[in-house]
Amino acid sequence: MKRYICSIIIGMVVILSIGTYYVKVASSASGLPKYTFKTLEGNDKELDPVIINASFENSSFYQSLTFESNQTTYDSEKSYWEKLSGRQDYQSERLIKEHRSFMRGKDSIDSLYEDDDFLAYAWVNSEFTKSGKMEAEFDIGLLEKKDEEETSFQIELPNQERIMNTYVRDVQLVHSKLQVLTMNDVNSNDDKQMKEVHLYTIDLANKKVLRDKTLLSETFTYPNQVDLEMPIDIAPSQPNNMVLFSLMKGVNHEDGPYEEKPNESKLLSYHYETEKIETVKLPKKESLSLDMARSGYVDGKNLYLIDLKSDNYHIKTFDLSSQTLTNDQELGLPVNKKKQHFAAFKNGRVYFLLGNEFDQEGSLTYKPAQLLIADFKTGKTLYKGETVMQATNKKNGKKIGFFTHGLEVK
Amino acid sequence: MMRYLKLVNFEINRFSKIYISLLLITLVSQFVGVIIGTKNFLNGARDTMSEERLSEAAFVTNNGGIDFTYIANSLWFQGPIALSAVALIFYIFLIWYRDWFGKNTFIYRLLMLPTSRLTIYFSKATAIFLMVLGLIALQIIILPMENALFNSTVPEVFLNMEMSSSSIMSVNVVLSFIIPSTFTQFLLSYGAGLMVMSILFTAIMFERSFRIKGIIFGLVYCGITAALFLAPVFVMGLGNFYFYPNELFGLLLALGIIVTGLSIWLGSWLLKNRVTV
Numbered sequence: 001m002k003r004y005i006c007s008i009i010i011g012m013v014v015i016l017s018i019g020t021y022y023v024k025v026a027s028s029a030s031g032l033p034k035y036t037f038k039t040l041e042g043n044d045k046e047l048d049p050v051i052i053n054a055s056f057e058n059s060s061f062y063q064s065l066t067f068e069s070n071q072t073t074y075d076s077e078k079s080y081w082e083k084l085s086g087r088q089d090y091q092s093e094r095l096i097k098e099h100r101s102f103m104r105g106k107d108s109i110d111s112l113y114e115d116d117d118f119l120a121y122a123w124v125n126s127e128f129t130k131s132g133k134m135e136a137e138f139d140i141g142l143l144e145k146k147d148e149e150e151t152s153f154q155i156e157l158p159n160q161e162r163i164m165n166t167y168v169r170d171v172q173l174v175h176s177k178l179q180v181l182t183m184n185d186v187n188s189n190d191d192k193q194m195k196e197v198h199l200y201t202i203d204l205a206n207k208k209v210l211r212d213k214t215l216l217s218e219t220f221t222y223p224n225q226v227d228l229e230m231p232i233d234i235a236p237s238q239p240n241n242m243v244l245f246s247l248m249k250g251v252n253h254e255d256g257p258y259e260e261k262p263n264e265s266k267l268l269s270y271h272y273e274t275e276k277i278e279t280v281k282l283p284k285k286e287s288l289s290l291d292m293a294r295s296g297y298v299d300g301k302n303l304y305l306i307d308l309k310s311d312n313y314h315i316k317t318f319d320l321s322s323q324t325l326t327n328d329q330e331l332g333l334p335v336n337k338k339k340q341h342f343a344a345f346k347n348g349r350v351y352f353l354l355g356n357e358f359d360q361e362g363s364l365t366y367k368p369a370q371l372l373i374a375d376f377k378t379g380k381t382l383y384k385g386e387t388v389m390q391a392t393n394k395k396n397g398k399k400i401g402f403f404t405h406g407l408e409v410k
Numbered sequence: 411m412m413r414y415l416k417l418v419n420f421e422i423n424r425f426s427k428i429y430i431s432l433l434l435i436t437l438v439s440q441f442v443g444v445i446i447g448t449k450n451f452l453n454g455a456r457d458t459m460s461e462e463r464l465s466e467a468a469f470v471t472n473n474g475g476i477d478f479t480y481i482a483n484s485l486w487f488q489g490p491i492a493l494s495a496v497a498l499i500f501y502i503f504l505i506w507y508r509d510w511f512g513k514n515t516f517i518y519r520l521l522m523l524p525t526s527r528l529t530i531y532f533s534k535a536t537a538i539f540l541m542v543l544g545l546i547a548l549q550i551i552i553l554p555m556e557n558a559l560f561n562s563t564v565p566e567v568f569l570n571m572e573m574s575s576s577s578i579m580s581v582n583v584v585l586s587f588i589i590p591s592t593f594t595q596f597l598l599s600y601g602a603g604l605m606v607m608s609i610l611f612t613a614i615m616f617e618r619s620f621r622i623k624g625i626i627f628g629l630v631y632c633g634i635t636a637a638l639f640l641a642p643v644f645v646m647g648l649g650n651f652y653f654y655p656n657e658l659f660g661l662l663l664a665l666g667i668i669v670t671g672l673s674i675w676l677g678s679w680l681l682k683n684r685v686t687v
Contacts (some may be wrong), residue, residue, distance in 0.1 A: 007419040010544045017547040022593040025576050031579055061479055061570070061581060076580035084655045096654075105652025125649070211671035330669055
């Protein structure tokens with residue numbers, strides 16, 4: 001027996017230590033601080049559909065975590081199987097569950113369109129050839145929900161030799177034609193830069209591009225700059241009549257910072273039915289600024305703007321077709337300009353999260369995040385709460401920040 | 411069974427001197443790393459504080475405190491892990507070749523044993539695998555001690571946070587690679603390790619069977635198995651087809667089992683029928 005002592009010791013030590021370690025890992029918490037919302041007002045049942053993606057971080061340390069149904073889960077604590085499928089937004093997850101075969105490889109929510117009868121998808125596959133030219137094609141998919149019939153095809157992107165990059169930003173099905181709105185960067189040989197918004201109309205039955213309409217084209221040379229952006233779409237895959245985009249013009253000063261030219265910047269809307277492109281006029285007397293519109297939320301009918309000018313946060317509803325303000329809702333939460341805000345609109349409620357407070361030096365402070373849930377029609381506060389940290393060890397977490405990345409509602 | 415255990419024990423004893431050295435180097439170097447790392451940080455902090463006339467609290471706000479990740483990223487800590495890994499990878503080859511090129515061509519006696527040659531193959535594989543796990547076990551045992559030493563030497567003002575062993579392992583890239591955070595991942599990682607070892611063993615058998623030509627066979631075999639195992643990943647990378655994560659996992663698991671089985675079968679077949687002394 002003595003001859004085997006070496007192997008026996010190794011074997012025992014291996015089984016005991018690795019075994020105990022994994023039993024301990026599985027049965028105990030990681031010791032990382034937990035965050036929960038302390039209810040200040042209202043019913044904490046309202047928290048159930050709230051998902052917050054955040055991280056717990058400092059200079060040498062980074063752990064991402066998800067806050068769901070008032071519980072913190074660190075990615076590192078998840079089981080292998082939970083980690084395997086990765087983190088997906090709630091809408092994509094539902095679509096994958098319902099139409100697994102159709103959704104294969106389609107993960108951009110902006111590229112999807114869903115109504116009661118159809119699920120449609122448009123994407124641009126592009127690659128650069130050795131000569132530096134782009135070769136691009138539309139990847140189109142259509143699912144008829146009733147009989148689960150899938151159609152998919154590829155067609156060449158028209159005028160692709162002049163395009164450098166193209167991003168699909170919205171897809172709609174209008175009179176059984178697929179409308180694909182893209183933002184394109186255009187090739188140019190000299191110093192000029194060109195950005196365009198295109199609308200491609202695709203005939204699904206005959207599998208061809210019927211029309212390539214340029215909605216907007218902007219040429220500029222450095223130090224001038226033009227940026228095109230879209231307010232956050234809160235219903236990206238639903239049928240929408242209207243789409244908004246903001247045009248920002250500015251100048252990069254030689255040794256100074258970037259400066260916007262507010263008079264040349266504007267907010268534009270495109271109506272899929274009437275095919276009209278219009279400048280959205282924000283009512284002056286309501287002091288709605290372009291900045292507010294850009295960071296607003298849009299659902300095809302309304303633009304929701306978050307106003308920080310009063311004592312409390314206000315959410316203003318701007319009707320896009322009549323171009324008037326239809327609602328002004330005061331939230332029961334005082335304005336804190338040092339904090340970043342996140343909003344979500346769902347279930348007739350507005351979900352409003354305040355967090356990521358920075359101090360004067362620009363570093364993250366560790367003050368609690370606040371969440372407010374209000375009835376959107378009446379403005380009544382249904383829930384109000386703030387994060388509290390429950391560190392397993394009192395010494396922990398004081399110097400490490402809780403940083404919010406996004407807010408989602410089931 | 412007894413023969414197999416005897417052979418495993420024999421293989422471990424043959425490597426024991428180097429192996430024990432590796433264990434000792436890891437133990438000493440990592441503890442020294444903890445002591446030197448904290449000393450350096452504290453001395454640096456003291457210097458900065460006296461130069462800039464800062465209080466301890468002000469120093470921490472300006473420069474940040476310290477936590478165990480600072481230690482775990484040092485060369486003192488990771489060096490011995492790398493050294494042990496390299497030594498054991500090297501030994502995958504040496505465990506066979508020392509029998510041929512040793513003092514008195516030991517392979518004669520080994521292959522004459524009245525036991526199946528598959529047993530010899532498995533005993534060598536087991537020995538290496540057990541030694542790898544032994545090093546992992548050592549790390550699991552000493553990390554909490556190092557952590558405790560660290561937490562007791564660093565004054566509380568400078569400490570960012572007291573970390574648990576498992577959070578240290580999940581934050582550090584090297585540690586999370588050798589000690590995955592879930593048991594499933596542990597099984598899969600070391601399963602993949604076994605697959606790679608079986609492929610390398612087979613390549614060695616090719617070389618021992620056909621010498622110079624065998625080196626080419628061995629390399630080709632490594633290429634084929636890698637291509638086979640990674641085929642679903644290539645298919646996805648080329649954009650031809652998208653697998654959902656669980657499908658990809660299933661395919662890789664199945665292919666991994668096939669590749670390992672094939673390698674063991676081919677390796678032991680070569681050892682039995684083709685290897686010449």
